[in-house]
Amino acid sequence: MSTLALAFADGAVVAKRNLIKIKRIPELLIWTTMSPIMFVLLFGYVFGSSIDIPGSNYREYLIAGVFAQTVMFGATGTGAGMAEDMTKGIIDRFRSLPMARSAVLFGRTGSDILYNSISVLVMSLTGLLVGWRIRTNFFSALTGFLLLLLFAYAISWVMAWVGLKVPSVEVVQNASFMFIFPLTFVANTFVRSELLPGPLKAFAEWNPVSAVAQAAREAFGNTGNLPPPEAWSLQNPVIYTLIWVGIILAIFIPLSVRQYEKATRK
């Protein structure tokens, strides 16, 4: 078997182990689904009732932003999971086995795709309840969902690296919130980036989270009669998102694998 095939086969075995844990502790899943519901309701009603973006139904506009934000937060679970794994004796077992070095990481990020899928599904259902609608077709909507999950997968690798880098699970949460909050708020998630002042506008326009939200918004047909965005990144949100996903994976897969090696060789 080639190295890559081996890494995926071993990763699948590790992913299965992570999924069995969900079966044993169903509470894990309940909380995973609660926060997306909360996000949609909170933003949908609090902001959705008080903010008006001319030319669009704001509540519909905002749901795609909430999707993008929630998958970002969901990805912190990967970091917490890695940090927790590193404190367990099972890592020694894994390391004494002739398995791919990267399998623990591929397994963790792989099983977290399921978490994120469930979270996106729950958000969509809640969204439908509060008035969000898909105004395109099935395939277009599917592209939107896949792009959200793909972006979440890339962020999972960043979080995996953070989880290996920091000393405990609690630190993972705090450390990642430090950059997830600005990334998800200084974006076009909840307001139009064009309306932000100078530097914030530039940041928001080129922020990949904006591109993901914009791509999803377009895929679901939630852009209403808004004028087209000014920046290239938001005019071509799918391509721009894919570029970011590629860059993040190319950097953080090798970085995380190396950090895993380093962290376990103490």
Add this chain to the structure above:
Amino acid sequence: MTYMIRTEGLVKRYGDVVALDGLDLVVPKGTILGLLGPNGAGKTTAVRILCTLLDPDEGMVEVAGLDVRADPDKVRERIGLSGQAAAVDEHLTGYENLDMVGRLYHLGKQASKQRARELLDQFDLDEAGDRPTKTYSGGMRRRLDLAAALVARPEVVFLDEPTTGLDPRSRSQMWDTVQTLVREGATVLLTTQYMEEADRLCDDIVVIDKGKKIAHGTADQLKTQIGGERVELIVTNSADTDKARTVLESLSVGEIQTDEQTRKLTAAVSGGADILGKLLVKLAEQNVSVVDVGLRRPTLDDVFLSLTGHATEDGAGDASGTEAVDVREKEAVR
């Protein structure tokens, strides 16, 4: 002779602390080597290096004829490790744990399942096999951990303090398992703080202290190395301890150890049963009454004490370890 484990000049440092200070080991195929030493002697560090979990700073390491540093993946295919902390997943059942390990050894789906059931049966875990290991007792977890180490029928098995914390019944089960392993052709390196364990299981014993080998041989050779028999007596009244000591001093060929708490005195002697007769007569003359008196071969505890000047910390002697050191200090003051 084929050596399954070979190290030369193994050095591992953690900052200023030298965990291993030039350790040489050889373990012939099909034998058990016991790595004996107190806490912090470097036993676990040595095992972690041999199992590819840790890189040494200096030295040569070879397992199953393969250079561990150059070919860690090939080594991993041929070894099994059972560490001090049971390396099993608490949310998985015993069966799921073993099945997962089989898959990661690339045994294939069917073979992994079959081997998992086989091992659960062999380790008396078949009934608990479908419960999450979180519900297991400490002994059950250790058995599962050892089973996990044996999934791929490894040629070389590393056991890091396999019986620490086990009750006597589990301990003797573990000993049987290890002996069966070796009968079937495996080579075993085990670390232990228990003299009794090394004495009972190991073909060869390496005593280490502060990362250095301080003695090497069979249990018998080590005992011979530190001289003949020991006479051991327990006085009825602690007030008689000093009188008994004076009597022993006149007959002993070495130092005398006194354990005030248990009123036990131990002295190295030569001359066998005759000495015992003389001792009893002299004690009677001094009106010292004894609860128990006997002659015994030296234990590995004695070996350790005489080699390092301090007893094992958690050894079979329990409290007598520190006591003995205190006594020696008192003697030095005299």
